[in-house]
Amino acid sequence: MIVKHIRKVMVSVVAPLLLSVTTAAAADPAKPTIGVVVPTLAAQFWNNYVDFMKKGADELGVDLVVLNADNKPDQMVKALEDLVAKPADGIIFTPYWATAARGLTLAKDANIPVILTDSYPDFDPQTARFPNYKAFVGPSDEDAGREMAEALFAAIQPDASGKKVIGVVNGTAGTSVAIDRRKGLEDALKSHPEAVVAGEVDGNFVRDTSQTVFESLYQGHPEIKGVWAANGGTATGVMTALKNAGKQPGKDIFVVAMDLNPENVEAVKSGELLFDIGGHWLQGGFALVMLYDEIKGHAVPKNADNVKLKLLPLTKDRVAQFEADFPAGVPPYDFKAHSKTYTSDAAAASFELKYSK
Numbered sequence: 386m387i388v389k390h391i392r393k394v395m396v397s398v399v400a401p402l403l404l405s406v407t408t409a410a411a412a413d414p415a416k417p418t419i420g421v422v423v424p425t426l427a428a429q430f431w432n433n434y435v436d437f438m439k440k441g442a443d444e445l446g447v448d449l450v451v452l453n454a455d456n457k458p459d460q461m462v463k464a465l466e467d468l469v470a471k472p473a474d475g476i477i478f479t480p481y482w483a484t485a486a487r488g489l490t491l492a493k494d495a496n497i498p499v500i501l502t503d504s505y506p507d508f509d510p511q512t513a514r515f516p517n518y519k520a521f522v523g524p525s526d527e528d529a530g531r532e533m534a535e536a537l538f539a540a541i542q543p544d545a546s547g548k549k550v551i552g553v554v555n556g557t558a559g560t561s562v563a564i565d566r567r568k569g570l571e572d573a574l575k576s577h578p579e580a581v582v583a584g585e586v587d588g589n590f591v592r593d594t595s596q597t598v599f600e601s602l603y604q605g606h607p608e609i610k611g612v613w614a615a616n617g618g619t620a621t622g623v624m625t626a627l628k629n630a631g632k633q634p635g636k637d638i639f640v641v642a643m644d645l646n647p648e649n650v651e652a653v654k655s656g657e658l659l660f661d662i663g664g665h666w667l668q669g670g671f672a673l674v675m676l677y678d679e680i681k682g683h684a685v686p687k688n689a690d691n692v693k694l695k696l697l698p699l700t701k702d703r704v705a706q707f708e709a710d711f712p713a714g715v716p717p718y719d720f721k722a723h724s725k726t727y728t729s730d731a732a733a734a735s736f737e738l739k740y741s742k
Contacts, residue, residue, distance in 0.1 A: 415446070416446050416447065416448055417447055417448065417474035417475060417677065417680045417681075418447075418448040418449075418450060418471065418473045418474050418475075419442070419447050419448070419449055419450070419473060419474060419475045419476070419477065419673065419676060419677070419680075420450045420451075420452065420468035420471065420473035420475070420476045420477070420478075421435070421438060421449065421450065421451045421452065421476075421477045421478065421669070422451075422452045422453075422454055422461060422464045422465060422468070422476070422477075422478035422479070422488075423435060423451065423452075423453060423454065423478075423479060424454050424456060424461070424479055424481045424557075424590075425453065425454065425455055425456045425591065426453045426455075427455075427456070427591060428590065428591060428592075428616075428618050429617065429618065429644075429646045429647070429648065430616065430617060430618070430644050430646055430666055431666075433646070433666040433714070434666040434668070434669040435451050435669065437666060437667055437669055437670040437715070438451075438477075438669040438670050438673050440670070440720070441670045441673045441674065441720045442673065444719075444720040444721055445673070445674070445677050445720050445721065445724060445726075445727075447673065447677060449673075450468065450471070450473065452464035452467065452468070454481070456589070456591070458481070458482035458484060461478070461480075461481065461482060461484050461488075462484060462487055462488070464478075465478060465484070465487070465488040465491050465492070466491060468497075469491045469492060469494075469495045469497060472495055472497065473497060474497070474680050475497060475498045475499070475500075475676045475677075475679065475680050476488070476492055476497055476498075476499045476500075477499070477500050477501075477502060477669065477672050477673065477676060478499070478501065478502070479501065479502050479503045479504055480501055480504055480505070480506060481504055481557055481560050482557075482559070482560075483506075483559065485501060485505075485506035486506065486515075489515045489517065489518050490515075492517055493515060493516075493517045496517070497517060498517050498519050498676060498679050498680065499515075499517055499518050499519060500518075500519055500520045500521070500522060500672040500675060500676045500679075500685075501518065501520075501521045501522075501523075502521070502522050502523055502668045502669060502672050503523045503524070503562055503665070503668060504523065504560045504561045504562045505521045505523060505561050506561075509690075509691065510685075510690040510691060511685075511687055511690050519675070519676065519679050519684075519685045519690065520672070520675055520685045520689070520690040520691065520692065521690070521691050521692065522668045522671050522672045522675070522692040522694070522735060523562075523665065523668055523692070523693065523694065524562075524663075524665035524668070524693070524694050524696055525693040525694060525695055525696065526561070526562055526565035526566045526568075526569065527565045527566070527568045527569040527572070528569060528695065528696075529566060529569060529643050529662050529663075529696050530565065530566035530567060530568065530569020530570045530572075530573075530613075530643075531569035531570070531572050531573050532569070532660075532662055532698055533566075533569070533570070533613055533641040533642070533643060533660060533662060534569065534570045534572075534573030534574065534577075534580075534613055534641070535573050536641055536659060536660035536698075536700070537551060537611045537612075537613055537639055537641045537659065537660070538573065538577045538579075538580050538611075540611065540639045540659055541580075541610050541611045541639060542610070543579060544608070544610070547579060548579055548580075548581045549577075549579050549580045549581065549610065549611065550581050550583050550606070550608045550609055550610055550611075551580060551581070551582055551583065551609060551610070551611040551612060551613055552582070552583055552584055552585070552586075552599065552602050552603065552606060552609040552611075552612045552613075553567075553570065553582055553584070553585040553586070553612070553613045554585075554586055554587075554588040554595050554598065554599050554602075554612065554613070554614045554615060554619050554622075554623055555567055555585060555586070555587050555588065555615050556587070556588065556589065556590040556615035556616055556619065557587070557589050557590050558587050558589075562590075563587075563590075563615060566615055566643065567615075570613055583602075583606035583608060583609050584602050584605065584606050585602075586598035586599060586601070586602050588614070588615065588618075588619040588622060588623075590615060590616050590618060590619060591618050591619075591622075592618040592619070592621045592622040592625075593622060594622070595614070595618065595619040595620075595621075595622030595623055595626075596622035596623070596625050596626045597622075597626075599612070599622065599623045599626045600626045600629070600630070603626060603627070603630060609638065610638055610639070611638060611639045611640070611641075612627075612638060612639070612640045612641070613641055614640055614641065614642045614643075615642075615643065616642060616643050616644050617642050617643065617644030617645070617646035617648070617649040617661070617663070618644075618646070619642065620640050620641075620642030620649060620652070620658060620661075621648060621649065621652075623640055624640055624652065624657055624658070627640075633657075634652075634657040634658065635655075635656040635657040635658065635659060636656075639659045640657070640658055640659060641658070641659050641660040641661070642658060642660070642661050642662075643661065643662050643663050643696075644661065644663040644665075644666070645661055645662070645663030645664050645697065645699060645714060646663075647713075647714060649661050650699065650704065650707065650714065653699050653700065653701055653704055654701065654704045656701055659700070660698065660699070660700055661698075661699045662696045662697065662698045662699065663696050663697065663699075664694075664696055664697045664711075664714075664716075664738040665694050665696055667694075667716075667718075667735075667738075668692075668694060668735075670718065670720070671692065671694075671734045671735040672734075673720075674720055674723050674724050674734035675734050677724060677726065678724055678725045678726050678734075681726040682726075683725040683726060689733065692735050694735060694737070694738075695737045695738075696738065697738040697739070697740070703740065706740050706741070706742065707740070709741070710740055710741050711738075716738060
C-alpha cells in the first residue's frame, strides 16, 4: 500500500489511500474531521471538486481527508471503512457502483452524518432507514443531457435521407449520473425524429477509455456527424479519436459535452467543442458547508436536503463572458457567509450559476 504524507500545518497524517489532507498539530474538538471519497482523481473534474473543497476547509476550519477510489468499487468501500474507523466526524462521498447503502450503513453504525454528491441512490435523504443520510447535492443531469442533445441536433446538417446521425459515448454504467444524462438525450430524441443514434458505447467518464471505445464505434459507423459525450473527459477522448481518424472536431463532426473543465472551455473557445455545460464540481464545496453546519448543530432542513443544481451552458459566443464572470472557472464564494455556524442568517449553501449579462 502506498501512503502519501502531506504536511500542511507542521504535521503529517497517515491513512490508507490518503491523497490530501488539511490538519492541525493536535486534534482540535472545535475543528471537525470530514472525510471525502471521490471516484477517481484521474479525471480533471474530480480534482476541481477537491480543490474547491480544500478552499472551504481552510476557510471554515475543517480537517479534510480526501481518499481516491481510483475507479474501483472495492476501493470505494475500503475508503469508507477507513473513514469510519478513523473516525471522521462526517463523510461526503459519491456512491458510484451502488455503494450508497453500504457506505451509509457503515456510517450509520458509527453515528456519522453523510452527504452524497453527484450520484444518488433510489431512496431519499433523512428517512428512518438512513437518518444519517443528511442530504444529496448534485447536478440536474437530465436537464443537462437534454440541452447537450438540443445543441448537437441544431448544428448537424441532415444527410441525403434527411437524417442526423449521431454516436453516443455514455458514462459509468449504472450510476444515476449516466442514467439521468442519457434520459435527457432520450427526451430530446423523442422530439427530434430526424436524429438517429448509430451506436452507443460506455466510456466510464474517463478520457482513455472513451477514446478507445469511440474509435471502434466510429470505424463501424463512419456516417456519424455528431457525438453526444457524457462528460468533459469523454469529449476529450472522442475529439482525440476523431483527429486520429483525420477528422476535424467542430467542422467535420460536432461534439457536445458536460463539465466545463478548463481544457474543454478552451476547446469551445477554439471551436472544436460545440457545447459544454457544467460548474457542478462546486457541489463538493456546497456539501462541505452543509455538513459542517450539521456537525455544529445546524441541521440540514428536510425541505433543503435534495439539491439539484441547474448548470451553466457554454458556447463559443459566450466564452468571453464566461471568463469575465468566472475567472479560472470559479465564481466568488464566501464559505463563512453561507455557513449558519458563522452567519446566523446565511443564505443557502448552493446557488445557481448565471452569466452577469
